[in-house]
Amino acid sequence: MGFFPAREMAAQWAVLGLLAACLASAAKESVLNVCMDAKHHKTQPGPEGALHGQCAPWKDNACCTAETSTGAHQDQSYLYSFNWAHCRVMPDKCKWHFIQDTCLYECSPNLGPWIHQADTSWRRERILNVPLCKEDCEQWWEDCKDAVTCKENWHKGWNWTSGTNRCPRSSTCQPFKYIFPRPADLCEKIWSNSYKYTLEHRGSGRCIQMWFNRAQGNPNVAVAKYYAQNRGDASPAPWAVLLLPPALLSLL
Structure with missing residues (x-):
């Protein structure tokens, strides 16, 4: 019974990881x-x-x-x-x-x-x-x-x-x-x-x-x-997740 929730959670974190990478790229481009x-x-x-x-x-x-x-x-x-x-x-x-x-x-x-x-x-x-x-x-x-x-x-x-x-x-x-x-x-x-x-x-x-x-x-x-x-500070900090849309935050 725990298999599907685990796969769901992995998918959610994959999405968040991709968004974090996008934030890092945006931070670099912004300068x-x-x-x-x-x-x-x-x-x-x-x-x-x-x-x-x-x-x-x-x-x-x-x-x-x-x-x-x-x-x-x-x-x-x-x-x-x-x-x-x-x-x-x-x-x-x-x-x-x-x-x-x-x-x-x-x-x-x-x-x-x-x-x-x-x-x-x-x-x-x-x-x-x-x-x-x-x-x-x-x-x-x-x-x-x-x-x-x-x-x-x-x-x-x-x-x-x-x-x-x-x-x-x-x-x-x-x-x-x-x-x-x-x-x-x-x-x-x-x-x-x-x-x-x-x-x-x-x-x-x-x-x-x-x-x-x-x-x-x-x-x-x-x-x-x-x-x-x-840049050493180009990657988004953990709190960068707070910048995500509410719909995505609800996945956590």
Whole structure:
């Protein structure tokens, strides 16, 4: 007499297992091709044919507008009223990397696996530990090592009384190479661990490139997919069953 109920129960759990797998797949897909909820980001990525300068690689699919891409190239833009030359004029070869950093942050729809909630007045989400390619991080440091700054973390601690960022009174302007002794220090500390230094190389499919040749396609699409599929938290937790329709819950 217990045979049929046992077979029934096995079938029910098979259905639930399949649904759990679907939930896991949906969780992975949900972080692909998305824009974070932040100050200047679009709600959804899409084509932007007029993206400016270094932001142009994202023309085919972007989270930024043309206006935002123009602002990313200004020394003290309306985007955040942030002044690169807070100690002295930043060399062009160094500024190139900060413009590229801004374009990646504002325009990329491939940062979903690293988006986290943020408790700030100007954004609800932020990126954390985005794995930067070794060459991108090291060239950033090499081209900026002789530029000058007064702070290690550029996200906070500035004097904003003038309406733009100024060095705190207790700080001293020094070359980057003293404030950021290694490439990893620059890439990881300057934006509160938004980026993570890696030993992965450009083109490996395992690290995010700050710049790419649009004619050859966006390599960061595959990188985001790889990390989405290998996230430790991508599988639904046991409580995910609570998301099932009542008709299916009644089978338990």
